[in-house]
Amino acid sequence: MEEKIKVQINNLAKIYPNGDGVKNVNLEIKEGEILTLLGPSGCGKTTILRALGGFLDVTEGSILINNEEVTHLPPEKRPTGMVFQSYNLWPHMTVEENLSFGMKLRKISKNEIKRDIEKMLAIMSMSGSEKKYPNQLSGGQQQRIAIARSLLLKPAVLLMDEPFSALDAKIRMQMREELKRIQAELNITVVFVTHDQEEAMSLSHRIVVMEKGLVAQVGTPTEIYDNPESKYVASFIGEMNFLELEGEQVAFRPEDVLICKQDEGEHIGVIQSVMLLGHYASITINTGKHLVKAFIPRNKTQNIQEKQTVSFTLNKSITYKKGA
Known part of the structure; x- marks a missing residue:
């Protein structure tokens, strides 16, 4: 079966006034894969993610999602959902109110909202938490609700900006496993940003290693670990002598x-x-x-x-x- 291309990024460049940014980015993201943008701070990975989500105007190039040009559309007009490092839940709203907010804006019926929230909370292993407030949840639970809120709007692509970096090591590992399970269950396409190579290796179907605004190598975790194309990639992934x-x-x-x-x-x-x-x-x-x-x-x-x-x-x- 031929793999469907969900996102096409062609010759993308975003140059900031100080000269930093990304250039010559060409990527095809397949349907149902977790693609991770990996690199140190300032290498351009979050710039690509924010350009995908419509939070940044691009200097040149184009972005297509489901074969449709979205390059100049604002975030709310794109079929993308964004999950941030900070959970961005409204503290004065219950879990149910947080989850239903975006759905109500889309004029989805009350019955459908209730049914979808129940189903999504079951997938997230969070059934029964509808009436709780964010401050009654742990960090990992809050991040699950933030992911659920994005997924309830049925995005074509889920964008995740270092979503687990505020969690402690043990919870972080559990959340990676959870994300892999949810992604496989729902067959969603995920673009994930991290500077943590272990996270990238354990989560991804493919990894994009970034170096100073350029794509240094794209490949499966095995390809990048066993056959790094440059000394930079070799020294960035795993231990290397x-x-x-x-x-x-x-x-x-x-x-x-x-x-x-x-x-x-x-x-x-x-x-x-x-x-x-x-x-x-x-x-x-x-x-x-x-x-x-x-x-x-x-x-x-x-x-x-x-x-x-x-x-x-x-x-x-x-x-x-x-x-x-």
Whole structure:
């Protein structure tokens, strides 16, 4: 079955007066996928999201949703829903009043509003909370209600701007799992913004890595982790070691370092630290020029001690030309 393209972004540019912004953005977002815009602060990911939602005028380029041009439409005329980092719930309204507000503006019948809210609260695992006020809910519950409010308006695309970053780590992981479940259940298209690589890796069908206003790479989490196209992407996703060998940069993951006896490996160094991290250990090796991190199973650490000279080989590596 052919995948349907839900959003088409063509040659998009948004340049701010200070020269920052994004340019040459070309993306196709498929129906029913979670596409994550990932990068450090100021790389342009939120600019793209806000342009998609109609909160920013674009400098050039076009945005199509369901094959219809929306580039110059205001937010309320676009088939998009936005979920922010701050939940933006009205504190003086109950959950039910928060959820029904936008639906009433659309002149949806009372019976349909009641039925849709009940159904959506069940999907969100929040049944029975209709009469509660936002301050009676936890952060995670408030964010669920904010997501429900957007989804009740049946957007073609749900836009999410760092929605879980105000939550603590455990709740954040639960919310990621919840979002994946809800997204699969409703087959919604989600564009998600985060600077957290772990969040991007765990949530996304595809990731767009942003670098200084440009798209550095687009791919599945596996493609981006295993085959980063540039040193920037390699250093941004997951842990990565770099060695300079004969004028080239060799990049390799800590799990691809094989520690051997002193005379059996290709590279030599001294163990600087051994840190046990649950089922595996993180070993730092000082080669004299570089510090190399290796992850090894905990049961293989018995003969490894700090200040010991060892050698190591690489199971897998990627070579980048200097400056690439």
